[in-house]
Amino acid sequence: MHAAAPVPSFRDSAAEISLHRVAANGIDINVAIxxxxxxxxxxxGFPHTWRLWTELIPGLALHHRVIAPDLRGFGASTRAADGYDAGTLATDAEEFLTALGEPSAAVVGIDAGTPPAFLFAMRRPDRVRRLVLMESLLGRLPGAEGFLADGPPWWFGFHSVPDLAETVLAGHEAEYIDWFLTAGTRGRGLVPEVRDAFVGAYTGRDALRCAFSYYRALPASARQIQDAVETGRLTVPTMAIGAHPVGRALERQLRPITDDLTGHLIDDCGHIIPLDRPDALLPLLTSFLAADRRA
Structure with missing residues (x-):
């Protein structure tokens, strides 16, 4: 077991957030606690870091130990050469929970964080007490046909070609990331501090390579998801939350394979739910997680 090495903490609203580096699964993971x-x-997910959860951490921390990592290759975590498939990312999550001394956790995933959260729960239901999945699809599972009627989003193909996107975008990272941040909040944008942190985290060819490696690993992740549902069901209590553009597609994918599923759709909300509509998301999370505290 690896001990977390603390660095100086800082105040964020009512919550004191400390940053740590945790060794797990062959990499160092930057994590806010x-x-x-x-x-x-x-x-x-993309293009985020742990700061995606800035508006939610104070409320969640009133009753929980909140653990918000930079995923492999993102932010201040190791820019690994490989391991961007959902199965390896699920192992990352399991191993750094062990390193932090946590035998189990409620797990919340959005965008690129959703497939590893799902696989973690499928593989180790003894370690995932409750599961929240948002604004993503799970491989090729049925239920997303309506969302994909005109094909996947344009950037999936662009990001998937090795070396192309990072070559084209080098020197123009801010403009590119701003497009996703604006679209993901339906034009409302983010506070400058968080926006600048995201842009900085995705600036440079190697940072872009890591980000796009998630897309290049999508076929492997889809096979892992398919294998998991062919051999088992999702048994942990699960909540699916949609907004714009994914809507209820994820909920429809989960419905046939999940024993205990609650679905919600947040109106007037962009893809980046935790920063666009934290006022709507936090009550959903606290209510769902309250049952975990009573268990």
Missing amino acids: AGDGPAVLLLH
Whole structure:
């Protein structure tokens, strides 16, 4: 077991957030931690870092130990050469929970964080007490046909070609990331501090390579998801939350394979739910996780 090495903490609203580097699964993971109580693990997506959860951490930390890592290759975590498939990312999550002394956690995933959160729960239901999945698809599982009627989003193909996107975008990272941040909040944008942190995290050819490696691993991730549902069901209590553009597609994928599923659609909300509509998301999370505290 690896001990987390703390660095100086800082104040963020009512929550004291400490940053740590945790060795797990052959890499060093940068992780923000706040609060005490049952663990809640928050897995971000693209183009985010742990700061995606900035508006939610103070509220969640009132009753939970909130654990928000930079995923492999993102932010201040190791820019690994490989391991961007959902199965390896699920192992990352399991191993750094062990390193932090947490036998189990409620797990929340959005965008690229959703497939590893799902596989973690499928493979180790003894370690995932409750599961929240948002604004993503799970491989090629049925249920997303309507969302994919006109094909996948344009950037999936662009990001998937080795070396292409990072070559084209080098020197123009800010403009590119801003497009996703604007679209993901339906034009409302982010506070400058968080926007600048995201842009900085994705600036440079190697940072872009890591980000696009998630897309290049999508075929492997899809096979892992398919293998998991062919040999088992999702048994942990699960909540699917949609907004724009994914809507209820993820919920429809989960419905046939999940024993205990609750679905929600947040109106007037962009893809980046935790920063666009934290006012709507936090009550859903706290209510769902309250049952975990009573268990």
